Amino acid sequence: MCRQPHDDRRGLHRTALEDIRHQIRRPSAVATFLYRLGRLAFRRRWYVALVWAAVLAAVGLGAMKAPAAADEGFNMPGIESQKAFDLMEERFPGASADGATARVVFVAPDGGKVTATENRRAVEKAVTELGDGTQVASAADPFKAQAVSKDGTTAYVTVTYKVEPQDLTDASRTHLEEALVEARDAGLTVEAGGTAMEDTGGPGGAAELIGVAIAAVVLLVTFGSLAAAGLPLLTALIGVGVSMATILTLASTFGLSTTTGTLAMMLGLAVGIDYALFVVSRYREERAQGRTPEEAAGLAAGTAGSAVVFAGLTVVIALAGLAVVGIPMLTKMGLAAAGAVVVGVLIALTLVPALLGFWPNAVLTRRARKGGEAAKDAKPAKDNGGTRWARFVLRRPVPVLLLGVVGLGALAVPVADLQLGMPGDEAKSTATTERRAYDALAEGFGPGFNGPLTVVVDAKELAAGAGGGSDAKGAVETISGKIGGTGGVVSVSPARFNEAGDTAVFSVVPSTAPTDQKTKDLVETIRDERSGVESQTGATFEVTGTTAMNIDIAAKVQSALVPYLIIVVGLAVILLMVVFRSLLVPLKAALGFLLSVLASLGVVVLVFQQGHGAGIMGVEQTGPIMSLMPIFLVGIVFGLAMDYEVFLVSRMREGYVHGESPGQAVTSGFRHSARVVVAAALIMIAVFAGFIGESEPMIKMIGFGLASAVLFDAFVVRMAIVPAVLALLGHKAWWLPGWLDRLLPRVDVEGEALSRRPEAHPAAADPADLEPART
Numbered sequence: 164m165c166r167q168p169h170d171d172r173r174g175l176h177r178t179a180l181e182d183i184r185h186q187i188r189r190p191s192a193v194a195t196f197l198y199r200l201g202r203l204a205f206r207r208r209w210y211v212a213l214v215w216a217a218v219l220a221a222v223g224l225g226a227m228k229a230p231a232a233a234d235e236g237f238n239m240p241g242i243e244s245q246k247a248f249d250l251m252e253e254r255f256p257g258a259s260a261d262g263a264t265a266r267v268v269f270v271a272p273d274g275g276k277v278t279a280t281e282n283r284r285a286v287e288k289a290v291t292e293l294g295d296g297t298q299v300a301s302a303a304d305p306f307k308a309q310a311v312s313k314d315g316t317t318a319y320v321t322v323t324y325k326v327e328p329q330d331l332t333d334a335s336r337t338h339l340e341e342a343l344v345e346a347r348d349a350g351l352t353v354e355a356g357g358t359a360m361e362d363t364g365g366p367g368g369a370a371e372l373i374g375v376a377i378a379a380v381v382l383l384v385t386f387g388s389l390a391a392a393g394l395p396l397l398t399a400l401i402g403v404g405v406s407m408a409t410i411l412t413l414a415s416t417f418g419l420s421t422t423t424g425t426l427a428m429m430l431g432l433a434v435g436i437d438y439a440l441f442v443v444s445r446y447r448e449e450r451a452q453g454r455t456p457e458e459a460a461g462l463a464a465g466t467a468g469s470a471v472v473f474a475g476l477t478v479v480i481a482l483a484g485l486a487v488v489g490i491p492m493l494t495k496m497g498l499a500a501a502g503a504v505v506v507g508v509l510i511a512l513t514l515v516p517a518l519l520g521f522w523p524n525a526v527l528t529r530r531a532r533k534g535g536e537a538a539k540d541a542k543p544a545k546d547n548g549g550t551r552w553a554r555f556v557l558r559r560p561v562p563v564l565l566l567g568v569v570g571l572g573a574l575a576v577p578v579a580d581l582q583l584g585m586p587g588d589e590a591k592s593t594a595t596t597e598r599r600a601y602d603a604l605a606e607g608f609g610p611g612f613n614g615p616l617t618v619v620v621d622a623k624e625l626a627a628g629a630g631g632g633s634d635a636k637g638a639v640e641t642i643s644g645k646i647g648g649t650g651g652v653v654s655v656s657p658a659r660f661n662e663a664g665d666t667a668v669f670s671v672v673p674s675t676a677p678t679d680q681k682t683k684d685l686v687e688t689i690r691d692e693r694s695g696v697e698s699q700t701g702a703t704f705e706v707t708g709t710t711a712m713n714i715d716i717a718a719k720v721q722s723a724l725v726p727y728l729i730i731v732v733g734l735a736v737i738l739l740m741v742v743f744r745s746l747l748v749p750l751k752a753a754l755g756f757l758l759s760v761l762a763s764l765g766v767v768v769l770v771f772q773q774g775h776g777a778g779i780m781g782v783e784q785t786g787p788i789m790s791l792m793p794i795f796l797v798g799i800v801f802g803l804a805m806d807y808e809v810f811l812v813s814r815m816r817e818g819y820v821h822g823e824s825p826g827q828a829v830t831s832g833f834r835h836s837a838r839v840v841v842a843a844a845l846i847m848i849a850v851f852a853g854f855i856g857e858s859e860p861m862i863k864m865i866g867f868g869l870a871s872a873v874l875f876d877a878f879v880v881r882m883a884i885v886p887a888v889l890a891l892l893g894h895k896a897w898w899l900p901g902w903l904d905r906l907l908p909r910v911d912v913e914g915e916a917l918s919r920r921p922e923a924h925p926a927a928a929d930p931a932d933l934e935p936a937r938t
Contacts, residue, residue, distance in 0.1 A: 193472065194465045201464025201516045205457050208520035215514050219405050225412035239490055242715035243690070247619040247707035254621075254666035262300060263328040265339060265359035267293065268319045268603045269305075270352040276315035277351070278306075285349035286318055292342040293322050298335045300325045317607025321357075328358045343596075354600035356588050374853025375400075378436055378846040385842040390525035391443055394518055399435030402510040406431045406503035423492075423499045425854075425862055429869070430799060431503030433850040434478065434806075437843040438511035441467045441810060443526055444839045446519055456523035460516040468512050470809050475508035477738060478802025481731055485798050488723045490716070493791050497798060504802075549837025553830045556886040564887035567879050568758065574875075575761035577768040583717035584678050584787030587709075589613070590860040592781070605676070609653055614677025614710035615670045616686065618646060620658070622702040623665040636660075638700035639667040645696050646671055651685040670708075677710040678786045686714055717790040724794050731801045732757065741907050742809060743816050744899050751888050751896075752812075755880035756804045760797055762879075763872035767792065771864055780855060780867060789861050792868060800872040803847065807881040810843075811836045815889070816897065825893045829886050837882070844877030 204211045239245045269286050271277045277286055287304065294302035305311055305318040312318070322339070324331060339359065346353045375396065382392035410424045445467035449459035482504070485497030519526065556563050588601040604612050620642055622635035639658045647655040653674045658667040671689075675681040689706055697703050732753045739749035767788060769775045774785040815832030823831060851873065854866025889896050 194469045197468040197472070197512060198461045198465030200512060201468060202457055202461035204464070204513045204516040205460040205520040208517040211513050211517035212521075215401065215405075215510075219401060219408070222405055222408035222412055226408040229412045230415045239492075239712065239716055239719065241489055242712075242719055243705050244707040244712040244715045247617070247705035248712075250619055250621065250666070250705070251617075251668060251707070254661045254663070255668070262326060263324040263331055263357070263359040265293075265322040265324075265355050265357040266319055266600065266604075267322060267343065267353065267355045268317065268600045268607075269346065270354075270603050270607070271316050272350055272352070277311060277318045278315045281349075282351060285346055285351055286320075288349075289342050289346040289353070290320050292345065293320065293339065296322075296324075296335050296338045298324050298326050298331060312607035314607070317603060319604060322359070324359060328361055331359060352603070354596045354603055356597040356600035360597050372853070373856070374850040375432070377849035377853075381842050381845045381849065382436075382440065385440075385838060386443070386447070386526070387528050388526055390522060391447070391527075394443055394515065394526060395436045395439035398439045398510050398514050398518065399432055399507070401514065402435040402506045403428055403431045403503070406506045409502065409506075410499055417495065419495055419499060423495050425857075425859075426496050426795075426865065427499040427503040429851065429854055429866065430478075430482075430500045431507055433847045434475070434504050434803075435507035435510060436846050436850070437806065438471045438475065438507055439515050440843055440846070441471055441839060442511050442515045443519070447527060448835075450527060456519070460519050460523075464512055464516055467810075470813060471508055471511050473738070473742065474802070474806040474809050475504050477735070477805040478504045478799070480734060481798040481801040484727070484730065484734075485794065487730070488720065488727060488794060490719065490791070493795065496791070496795060500799070547834060547838065549833035549835075550830050552837065552882070553833035553886055556883060557826050557829060557890045560887040560890040563883050564891070567884040567887070571758045571762040571875060571879060575758070575765040577765040577773065578761055580772070581764065581768055581793070582680070582772060582787040583721055583790045583793070585713040585716065585790055586784075586786050586860050587613075587677065589676070589678065590782075590784050590786055598784075609672065609674065610676040610679070611653055611673035611682065614682065615672050615708060616689075616706055616711055617708035618642070618669055618671055618689075618704055618706055620667040620669075620702055620704040621665070622667065625665075625701050635664060635667075635702070638702035639669075641700045642696055642702065642704055643669055645692070646689055649685065649689060649692075651675065651681060651688075673710075677713070682710060683714050686711055713790070717787070720790045720794055724797070727794055728757075728760075728797055731797060735801060735805060738805070739808065740899070740903070741909075743812060743897075744904060744907070745816075745897050746899050746903070747892055747896050748812060748889075751885065752804070752808045755884055756801060756876065758884075759804060759872055759876035759880050760800050762875045763796065763800065763868050764788075764793055766871050767864065767868045770867065781863065782860075789864055792861075792864055795865065796868050796872060799869060800876060803873060804876045804880070807840050807844065807877050808885075811840050811881055812885065819897055825896065826890060829889050833886070840877065840881065844873055847873040847877075 267289070269277055269282075269289070271279070271282050275282060277283060283306065287306070290302055290304055293299065300323045302320055302322045303310070305320050308320075310319050310321075324335070336359075339355070343353045343355060379392060379396055382395060383389065386392050407424055407428055410419050410427055413419060414424075442463050446459050446463040449462045450456065454462065479501045482497040482501040486494040488494075588595075588597045591598040591601075593599065593602075601613055620639050622638050625634040625638055639660075643655050643658055646652060651674050653672045655672075656670040658669040660667045673682045673685050675685070686706055693704065735753045735756060736749040739752050740746065743749065770777055770780055771782055772785055772788055774782070777785055811832055813832075814835045815828045818831035819825060819828035848870045851866050851870035854862050855870070857863050857866065
């Protein structure tokens with residue numbers, strides 16, 4: 164541990180004490196407001212409960228009556244594939260309909276061909292049945308549409324519907340399933356993919372319930388009281404109910420998808436439990452000091468509630484900041500999740516104190532309810548697991564620091580191999596018909612068939628010239644021939660012109676799968692050679708399609724990841740400097756945050772991309788990491804990391820500025836906060852891990868990544884690296900340059916002015932004396 168001359172330590176302590184006295188003379192307006200709010204909610208508990216019940220009922224009714232959200236589709240401004248898609252919509256009006264589609268694949272029995280008489284008759288009958296649906300727009304005969312593989316073993320038909328996927332009726336889905344069953348009965352292997360097969364049900368399932376059940380067990384062990392364990396769960400579920408109902412109500416207006424709702428539920432449930440946990444824990448602590456229930460509720464809201472506001476604010480800023488990336492889907496995810504966090508904060512500050520007002524003693528331990536703990540305030544605090552762990556780290560700071568940093572660094576190594584993309588049906592379980600249809604098409608028509616490229620040729624200037632349409636057609640033929648001759652291209656479809664004859668579209672089938680690196684290289688090659696082709700023909704062209712769109716999205720996210728990370732880390736440093744009045748503590752917190760994020764991304768790459776332990780996680784097919792995953796992970800983990808940093812280190816700072824040595828301050832912080840932070844982290848991990856059981860690969864990946872990030876950040880960074888670094892820094896950890904101290908605003912996150920109130924024994928004081936001065 165670092166040592167300094169005695170005079171230096173006295174000088175540092177004198178500065179710290181003057182700082183805290185200054186804060187006490189100027190109480191935090193936030194802490195005072197929350198103190199009053201907590202007491203008001205405690206006294207007016209019936210009104211508060213009725214207001215939240217009314218809010219839940221109102222948004223619930225709105226969700227029931229709101230129309231279903233439209234399919235978000237692909238809308239990524241600023242990338243080539245989106246520009247090409249927009250040009251198609253402009254030049255081919257009505258061609259890019261948003262109706263649902265189902266691609267039905269027929270595979271002949273082993274050794275047979277679909278072109279054989281019996282098999283062909285069965286296929287044609289199935290196509291007729293598929294086309295008879297009331298919502299069906301078309302179902303082309305594969306034998307006439309040349310949708311049969313060269314070896315004759317596989318054929319497919321694309322069924323187009325008049326309505327969007329979420330508007331398909333149960334009767335239409337049943338009709339589709341019956342047609343498939345009838346063809347299977349004829350001896351064919353029949354599978355189907357496409358948007359018509361997507362599950363449009365709401366988010367949620369048994370996996371999330373398992374996470375909630377584990378959270379309940381953690382709360383019960385932490386508090387030793389059913390009421391104390393149940394209250395955070397109850398309030399979190401109410402908050403999630405309000406958030407999800409609001410999202411469903413606004414889904415149609417703002418185009419919020421099922422995925423958006425799932426992510427908001429994931430984060431809202433986790434922080435809702437944690438924030439209520441912090442308030443209830445502080446309430447129990449204040450009651451153990453002999454304070455009245457109302458005063459304890461007020462102090463809990465003013466102290467732990469202040470930290471909840473700060474922690475929630477960091478999460479909201481990070482999530483809302485996702486809008487700077489410029490991807491609408493990511494912006495919607497971030498704003499919806501931020502809204503769920505805001506609801507969680509409001510619940511913790513109002514409904515939790517109100518429920519404590521209904522049952523002020525129920526959340527206490529049995530001994531406290533019998534009056535056996537009130538006298539403990541005069542006794543020194545006993546050692547617990549937190550203090551024993553803190554002393555262990557303080558005795559061996561260097562080995563603990565090295566082990567933590569090297570361990571997380573090793574886990575972060577696979578990030579260097581990170582490949583971004585948008586997993587499709589190939590990432591689904593082989594138990595799904597969508598995955599089996601994907602595999603059947605890849606086997607019958609080649610791996611690139613599932614991800615064709617679409618080339619849009621703009622020959623408007625040529626069409627308007629003297630040569631007219633002939634010049635335009637000649638240019639399109641030249642472009643088609645050049646692209647068709649590129650290595651890695653299997654085939655090019657005939658070009659299709661619009662009515663004006665100035666724009667053409669044709670498909671390019673690669674030889675490799677949509678997520679293969681060679682397909683990405685092919686797209687880059689076509690675009691790199693474009694300038695020469697365009698100068699030769701006088702027409703321009705752009706590459707789009709789902710595969711090209713995914714490649715462009717991945718490139719855009721990858722380019723935005725580092726700037727966003729810089730913004731988030733910079734914000735973390737500034738906010739923590741305001742809270743802890745320190746320069747090195749925020750830098751340490753930010754570096755720890757980077758370690759936990761990189762390590763969590765590393766294990767995601769290990770499992771979902773490289774396949775290590777994929778079977779345990781239920782990952783059927785490895786491949787690129789979802790493009791939005793890294794940047795979304797950064798936004799969420801930033802907020803959660805600040806939660807643990809604030810609740811753990813603020814108690815250390817409180818001890819230090821009141822005369823404790825740096826080592827004693829670390830021990831005090833762990834004595835008061837370690838148990839609650841561990842419980843909060845375990846709850847987060849349980850909730851996020853519950854989403855690993857989801858069938859949707861994207862949700863599974865995000866759940867695993869977030870659970871890993873919380874594990875690393877809470878238990879390795881905050882519980883091991885943080886105390887080790889503070890032990891090595893000693894007094895220097897709490898140093899702040901004078902000019903910076905004067906520049907930064909003062910925020911009493913821990914409600915220091917409230918916890919040092921003049922009354923010596925609040926339980927015996929006149930309630931009127933406890934009321935804050937009215938303005």
